[in-house]
Amino acid sequence: xxxxxxxxxxxxxxxxxxxxxxxxxxxxxxGNRPLVDYSxxxxxxxxxxxxxxxISNVEPCQxxxxxxxxxxxxxxxxxxxxxxxxxxxKTLPDDVTIHYTVQDPSGKYGTAVPIAMVVEEYKIDEPVxxxxxxxxxxxxxxxxxxxxxxxxxxxxxxxxLGVEIPRENVEKYGVLxxxxxxxxxxxxxxxxxxxxSNLINVSKYVMTPDLLQKxxxxxxxxxxxxxxxEFMVTDPIDEYIRDGxxxxxxxxxxxxxxxxxxxxxxHANNVVCx
Numbered sequence: 001x002x003x004x005x006x007x008x009x010x011x012x013x014x015x016x017x018x019x020x021x022x023x024x025x026x027x028x029x030x031g032n033r034p035l036v037d038y039s040x041x042x043x044x045x046x047x048x049x050x051x052x053x054x055i056s057n058v059e060p061c062q063x064x065x066x067x068x069x070x071x072x073x074x075x076x077x078x079x080x081x082x083x084x085x086x087x088x089x090k091t092l093p094d095d096v097t098i099h100y101t102v103q104d105p106s107g108k109y110g111t112a113v114p115i116a117m118v119v120e121e122y123k124i125d126e127p128v129x130x131x132x133x134x135x136x137x138x139x140x141x142x143x144x145x146x147x148x149x150x151x152x153x154x155x156x157x158x159x160x161l162g163v164e165i166p167r168e169n170v171e172k173y174g175v176l177x178x179x180x181x182x183x184x185x186x187x188x189x190x191x192x193x194x195x196x197s198n199l200i201n202v203s204k205y206v207m208t209p210d211l212l213q214k215x216x217x218x219x220x221x222x223x224x225x226x227x228x229x230e231f232m233v234t235d236p237i238d239e240y241i242r243d244g245x246x247x248x249x250x251x252x253x254x255x256x257x258x259x260x261x262x263x264x265x266x267h268a269n270n271v272v273c274x
Contacts, residue, residue: 008114009133010056010103026133031272035259038136046146054114110231116219130205139254152250153206159248162199173200183247186234
């Protein structure tokens with residue numbers, strides 16, 4: 001059983017300025033909940049007990065405030081005869097813990113960095129789920145993305161979630177090349193003619209300890225400058241596969257909702273609230 005998950009939520013969310021000047025991107029509301037909470041609640045429902053969030057070094061941190069008990073609010077609700085709303089104000093079950101790691105935005109940058117930071121800080125040596133904090137899969141009446149990934153990995157192998165999109169849209173994404181249910185490589189932003197499939201990478205994974213150590217080594221062994229390249233997690237994943245590692249491909253019938261752009265965020269609200 002997989003009981004740990006990593007969620008990177010650091011960064012300025014520059015694509016969503018000016019609103020992200022005062023609201024963290026992962027805290028932008030979709031319906032009555034922040035973006036990141038859709039992933040958090042999904043992971044909890046799949047059995048996760050320890051969530052490792054990588055946050056920016058900005059105070060106060062809105063993510064921390066959201067998942068912290070608000071005693072003043074609780075007292076107010078009781079005093080005003082609104083005790084029935086206490087459950088809504090409690091955003092984290094008692095048996096789930098969120099651990100916070102602070103990432104300096106002026107340091108190394110890219111999707112591999114927060115994962116490596118958590119693995120090193122907490123000495124993680126077991127399979128973990130890795131979800132990004134600004135998107136989610138909407139499938140309220142069926143199997144969640146976390147459940148699909150856990151099933152595909154069987155707790156023994158790494159896994160990646162593939163989301164099917166119209167082939168004419170693949171040029172915007174990392175596209176999965178799949179053979180016998182296993183990932184062979186991620187092809188970044190291919191042309192329609194060169195795309196190996198219409199399954200895209202939405203950065204939702206199960207990562208085994210050997211893959212996690214590949215990511216740590218990749219981050220520690222390179223020193224890319226801001227003008228060179230990001231520390232993309234797909235680089236150590238490709239190396240892991242070339243070295244004989246197995247990454248199963250999980251699928252979902254849910255809808256991928258992305259709050260990283262205004263259009264995506266508005267669509268997510270329409271889907272969830274519609």
